[in-house]
Amino acid sequence: MSAYKSDFLQTLANRGFIQQISEPEALDALAAKGPITAYIGFDCTAASLHVGSLLPIMMLYWMQQTGHRPIALMGGGTTRVGDPSGKDESRRILTDETIAANLAGIRTVFTKFLKFGDGPTDALMANNADWLNTLNYIDFLRDVGRHFSVNRMLSFDSVKLRLERQQELSFLEFNYMILQAYDFVELHKRNGCVLQMGGSDQWGNIVNGIDLGRRMMNAQLFALTSPLITTSSGAKMGKTAAGAVWLDATLVSPYEYWQYWRNTEDGDVARFLKLFTVLPLGEIERLAALKGQDINEAKKVLATEATALVHGRAAADNAAETARRTFEQGETSLTLPSVDVPRKDVAAGLGVLNAFVTAGLAASNGEVRRAIANNAVAVNDARITSDKHTIGEADITPDGVIKLSLGKKQHVLLRPR
């Protein structure tokens, strides 16, 4: 691991965020001298960000922590045209209202990691719709387009692969890299931004921006990419049966979020602690040294720290405590996720199938039936073997709840009201 003079690069390097830097020495010197401004682009096709976006957010976080100014760029303008790369569904074009709503949702996530404001190291949130929407095609071609060599654009991997595989590449998509390059230059012009960060797949696009900056304004700009994060077994991060692991508490509860991190594979624990928590490196080293069963301690720390960043310390501790009671003491913790249900329905006798579907543990009655056949269903920790089983008032525990379990890890409390 090379030694950097700036806290910023040294921190990122130590924690495993760096894959590639365009001109490491020059950037290092600049960052050591004073605050620099950098940005990362996020698209806003969904109302929340998920775990996959966490890595770039953490880069912005560390940037601010080490005395620099981060910009979160929302792709409000590029989202308007829709992502052309998908087959048909992703071709849907979002309305301006949807985009605005998505932006608002995403903004709340950022405020948990970054301090926004007007100070020298306060974060900014920019929206490329601000300049892309008002672009004039002819002006754009003349001022920006002339700096791009089609010969060179064709040589980029993203393009080359498509051509080789004889897959279509639309003109719109071909232009995407130009728009992204332009974003960089525009941010440089407006905010003095000199660095763009992103995933390693963004390298080519970022370098384009650097080139454009040099040609248009004779500016020296930099690129920094992070490695693509997959789990040790090669799966992409952030996917479960229920879908993506969102950062919004209404989509994925803090408890579920905690559980996601708790179930990290052994081989990923040290890496994830460095990337997704803000614990000091010494502490992480200690945790990473744990072997065998002891590594579970490290996983709990990872889960709690990662959850605290997104949902706050109280929610994280709460989730940890709920998990401890549920898994280590076999108790029914009252802080498990719960679903209210009318008391008279329970009095009348609630079918297991119905109960599990309303609790959100299964999508259909058939799914519950199959789970029962797989010996995976329990009510108040008692195995259910018949799909005819009904839940009645007798099942309400002294705490006033009924515990539904699907498998060993998924629990939901029914609260008769």
Place this chain on the structure above:
RNA sequence: GGGAGAGUGUCCCGAGCGGCAAAGGGGGCGGACUGUAAAUCCGCUGGCUAUGCCUUCGUAGGUUCGAGUCCUACCUCUCCCA
């Protein structure tokens, strides 16, 4: 404008002689083993008021006792020619 192909289970990829709720993967979920891990093995992976009924193979029609499969038109995409 002319010609040749493609679109399959609402997570993805992909087989599919007129008898099809539709092969096989991946992913996911569950079970066993463990440590709430990995690896491995096993099961599940359209819906329902369920010995049956309903809905699914780009869209809409047609042929047929019966269509994912054959015919027609249309939509979308790819390739070749102009």
